[in-house]
Amino acid sequence: MKLWDCFITALRAVSSNKLRSGLTMLGILIGVAAVISMVSLTRAEQTMMTESFESLGANLIYVMPGASSTMFGMGGPLGTAQTLTLEDAEAISDSRNAPSVAMVAPVIETSAQVVAGGENLGARIAGVTPEYQYVNNLVLAEGSFITKPDYTGRSRVVVLGSQLAQELFGLRSPVNQTVRLDGRQFKVIGVLESKGGAFGLEDLMAYAPLSTVQSTLTVQRTSSTGHTIQAISVQARSEETIDSAKAEITDILRQRHHIREGEDDDFTVMSMDAISGIADQMYGMIELVLGAIAGISLLVGGIGIMNIMLVSVTERTREIGLRKAVGAKRRDILTQFLTESATLSLCGGAVGVALGWIVVKLASAISANLGFPFPAMIPGDVIALALGVSIFVGLASGLYPAIRAARLNPIEALRHE
């Protein structure tokens, strides 16, 4: 019996009992739709995340105060401990101590009430040096960034994140306008391009010279090693020197902080690729969980198909007997029922893919309406995998019923009522 004839026979059998076939497909359909949409959404999110990481800056290393004791090294220590100082940053920027380091940008962070015209809102203020722009890959929409003279002269100038600028000034250009930070007048000298992506927070920040922020917006804090800051961004000379830069930074800081051999660091050095590696790890776990859910739903769907195929074999015992009488071999009967269950499952999978696509489209549309646009697409490999797995489930769950059908004795089958 030719495969095409098997397929036609299978389609006829599947379509002759539409309600039953539809209900049987439902298990596979829901499983495939869920997996397709979840995987696609995760992938879209992951792509955006990766782009965001890339936009943060190349060869970037973060130095944060406090030990990295929390899971994934993220979240816990930032800003709570006060072990980093401006002097630490200066030591790192000395190329004799740290030859792999290209640029160093210390940061102090505080929050302030920002007032411009009638608008009044709270924002995060970062006190930075001119290097910050290059290390963190900031792009100016207009105006200029903080300059060396601004830093040394403690100028009261500020650069606004794109969204903050928009909220304060609307469509007007903020450059050369005045804003008040905690009551003190600052001149706006620039506005940043939006970074977007997963790190939209940066668009809501304002940047001022570190020296100015230190003297006007925060209470001066010093520790045994100097003036306290919240973080240091470091740019390594190249991708290859990231690891040696990290080692050099660690050495310098341990020495400066008088940490003895065997004691834990009181700071955390983390490179961007390590952070994005952690993110990838997280997405790997999410995909694993989704995969497990998919596996379970497909298993349930497969059991449903097997059940219906067993019923179908019993119902069509006479048909099987007749087919055997007119010359069907065991193989023919086996192939017929396998094709039927595979067709059933594949139809479910195909509809599932379509449904998943609709879900992704909808999610994308809704998300775009809320201001977080992401590309709606289902990767081809996921579709192929889903359809392949559907066929496999159909074959696997149809095997036992098909074997039973093939083994039927034609005489008894023909006598079956």
Place this chain on the structure above:
Amino acid sequence: MIELDNITKVYKMGRTELAALRGISLRVEQGEMVSIIGPSGSGKSTLMNIIGCLDKPTLGQYRLEGIEVNMLNDNELAQIRNRKIGFIFQSFNLLPRTTALANVELPLIYIGAGNRRQRASQALESVGLAHRAKHRPSELAGGEQQRVAIARALINNPSLILADEPTGNLDTQTSKEIMLLFKQLNQQGITIVLVTHEADIAAYTQRTIRMRDGQIEASG
């Protein structure tokens, strides 16, 4: 054509053994039309199954057109059934939800034959049902359904037609038409063996074999 030598068939029902056929020897020549009659339980159905290569005898030899059937495996038996034998059943055994034409085509699927549609149409025409080709079995009268089954049996130009109570579900008039159709096919040279328990149906055949308790009681 059909050569049965001392055929014995024993069914095992748990521990007890039931002999359905006890040493049957029978010859049917090419072009004969033979009926097998007997009360139920006489073994006539078992005999039909063995002649039809659906079952193998426990003992004895069966040659169909000179082929030693006992030596064949399941697949070879399926092939013999497909090419040499046409089956007719009391309850027609047509596939529901499938047109008359597709039902007639069925045996051709298993040998991967070409121009099936055309051959099936011709077979339907030969039983006078060309105008009902697109109808499903449920839309056909009993006699028409049996004609479709006959067309299906004829599709591979078999040398032997086996009919098991072919008129059992038909009224007298229709039965007569079907039997005349069988006679006509027989005149074209096809060997026909039919099982019945109605004497007036057996009367259409040239020879009647009477069975009782797994043995041939009378032949001729």
